[in-house]
Amino acid sequence: MNLTPAHDTPQLRGPVPLSHLLIRQFTGSGDHVVDATCGNGHDTLLLAELIGSQGRLWAFDIQQKAVDATAARLAEAGCTAAVEIIRGGHETMAQHCSGPVKAVVFNLGYLPGGDHALVTLPESTLAALEQSYAILQPGGIVVITLYPGHEGGAQERTLLEARLAQLPAAGFHVWRMGQINVPATAPYVVLVQKAL
Numbered sequence: 001m002n003l004t005p006a007h008d009t010p011q012l013r014g015p016v017p018l019s020h021l022l023i024r025q026f027t028g029s030g031d032h033v034v035d036a037t038c039g040n041g042h043d044t045l046l047l048a049e050l051i052g053s054q055g056r057l058w059a060f061d062i063q064q065k066a067v068d069a070t071a072a073r074l075a076e077a078g079c080t081a082a083v084e085i086i087r088g089g090h091e092t093m094a095q096h097c098s099g100p101v102k103a104v105v106f107n108l109g110y111l112p113g114g115d116h117a118l119v120t121l122p123e124s125t126l127a128a129l130e131q132s133y134a135i136l137q138p139g140g141i142v143v144i145t146l147y148p149g150h151e152g153g154a155q156e157r158t159l160l161e162a163r164l165a166q167l168p169a170a171g172f173h174v175w176r177m178g179q180i181n182v183p184a185t186a187p188y189v190v191l192v193q194k195a196l
C-alpha cells in the first residue's frame with residue numbers, strides 16, 4: 001500500500017500536529033487555501049504539498065523575515081503550487097484572496113526564533129477570521145492554533161472564543177480541541193467548518 005499524506009499519522013504531541021491532521025483530512029489537490037500566518041513556512045509547505053500544482057495558496061505575514069523563510073522553505077522543497085506570499089497583515093485577506101477557499105490556517109502568537117513582541121493581536125486576528133468565513137466554501141475549514149500562555153494571548157483567546165460562540169450552529173460547526181493533561185494555558189486548536 002502506498003502511504004499518502006492522508007494515511008500518515010502524526011504523533012499528537014501538541015496542537016500543531018493536530019492542526020496538520022485536520023488540514024490533511026480536509027485539503028487536497030487543486031484546492032485554494034490561505035495560510036494566515038506563514039512564519040517559518042511549515043504550515044505553508046504542508047498546504048502547498050497537499051494542493052499541488054493545480055492549487056492556489058495565499059500566505060500572509062507581517063515580517064519580512066517570515067516571508068523570506070517561507071519562500072526559502074518552498075523553494076528548497078521544489079514546491080510547484082501557485083503560492084503568493086504577501087508581506088502584510090491577514091486582516092487584508094479580503095483584498096488579496098478570491099474565494100471560494102477550502103481552508104484558512106491561523107497559527108497565532110509570535111515567530112519561533114523571532115521577536116516575541118511581534119505577535120498576532122486580538123482585533124486584527126478577529127478581522128481576518130471574519131473575512132475567512134466570507135471566502136470559505138461550504139465544507140471548508142478554518143483551523144486556528146491559539147497560544148493563551150504568552151503576553152496578550154489570553155486576551156486574544158477571550159475575544160476569539162466570544163465571537164466564535166456567536167456563530168450560528170446551523171451554519172458553522174465550531175470545535176475546541178485541547179489536551180486535558182497539560183496546563184490550562186497550553187496551546188490548543190479551534191476548528192470551524194462551514195456547513196454544507
Ligand SMILES: C[S@@+](CC[C@H](N)C(=O)[O-])C[C@H]1O[C@@H](n2cnc3c(N)ncnc32)[C@H](O)[C@@H]1O
Pocket residue numbers: 036037038039040041042043044060061062063066088089090091107108109110111112118119120121124125
Ligand atoms: C506562530 S507564528 C506562525 C508559524 C508558521 N505558521 C509556521 O508554520 O512556521 C505566528 C506568525 O504570525 C505573524 N503575524 C503576526 N501578526 C500578523 C498579522 N496581522 N498578519 C499576518 N501574520 C501575522 C508573526 O509575524 C509570526 O510569524
